[in-house]
Amino acid sequence: MTPDISTDSPAISIRWPTLFVAFSRMALTGFGGVMPFAYHALVVKRRWLTEREFSHYLAFSQMLPGPTICNMAVMIGWRYARLRGAVAAFAGILLGPMLLVLALGIAYARFATQPVVRHVLVGMSAIAAGLVIATAMKMALGLSQADARWKQMASTALIGVAAFVGVGVMGWPLIEVAAVLAPLSIALAWTQSEPPSSGQP
C-alpha cells in the first residue's frame, strides 16, 4: 500500500536541524539538477523513504506549481517534523545554493567586461541552451512512448507544438496560452483515459 502523505506516521522521527543539513547537502552537491541527488540521499543512503514512497512524493510534487524539488522538500519535511520540518527542508534546498549563485552573479557583474569572463559565458550559454532543448526532447520521447494509440499521440504532439510555437517562437504571454491549451489538453486526456475499472487500477 502507498502511504497517505498527510497522515502517515513514519517509524523514525527526524529533527528539523537534521532535515536542514540533509537537504542543504543534497542541494549543494546537486550539479545539473537536485532530483537524482535527492533520490540517492533519501532512498539509498539515509533510507528515509522507500523507492515507492519517493516516486509517490515526486508525482505529487510535479502536480503542484513551482519547483518540484522544493515542493518535495516541504512534503518530506512535514512528514518527519511537521511545520518545522517543512520549513527546515525547504530552507535547506534553497538557502545554500542561493547564496552561492548570488556570489557567482555578483562576481559576474563585477568582471563582466573582462574578455575571459565573456568568452566563458558565451561558451557556457551555447551549451546551456542545448541542455534545455535536450531535456525537452527527452520529455517528448517519454510522452510518445506513453501514448499507445496514434490519435492520442497526435493530440499530444499538437498541444506540445502549440505551446512551443505560442510561447517560444511567437512570444505570446504564457498565462494566455496556458488558459487556452490547458483546459483543452486536460479535456482530451480525460476523454482518452479509461474510466476506472471496478477492480485494481
Next chain:
Amino acid sequence: MNADAEGSVLVPMLLYFALISLTAVGGGVLMLAPDIHRYAVDTQHWLTADQFVAAFAIAQAAPGPNVLYVTLVGLQVAGLTGAIGATIAVVMPTFFLTLLLVRFTPQRPAGRLSRAVKNGLAPISTGLLAGGGWVLARTADTGHTQVLLTVASVGVMMMTKLNPVWLIAIGAAIGVALQL
C-alpha cells in the same frame, strides 16, 4: 540602474514572479524561461537578452535547484533586494500551497481526474521547455561555433548519461580557447 528605478521595478517584478510561478505546473520552473524572457527582456526592458542568457548559464553551472536563475534575473533587475525578493516571490506561493495540501487533503493522486490533469499538462510543459531552449539558443547562438556547441550539447545529452555540469565546463573551456 539607479536606486529610484530599482525601487519602481521591484514591486511589479515580484508580483510578476509570484503570479507566473503558479502556472509552472507539471515539472519545474525551467519552462517559465520563455515567458520571463518575453516579459523582463522584450516587454519591460529590465535587462538585456545577453544578461538573461548569462543569468541562466551561471545558474545552470552552479549546484542547486534550477529555479535559481530567477535569483540572478532579480539581481540584474534590482540588485541584492531584487535577487532575494525574486527568489522568495517565485517559491513562496507554492510553498504555502504544498503546505496546505499536506495539511488538509489526504487524497492520493490516483483518480481519473488527477491522471487527466497530469497527462494533459505534460505536453504543454514539454512544449514550453522546448520554447525555453529556442529562446536561449536564439540569444546565445550568435555564430556558427555557438550553433555547433548547442547542437553538440543536445547530441551528448541525448546519447550519454554524462552529468550536464561537465558539458557546461567544457563549453566554458572552448569559449576561452576559441576566444568566442
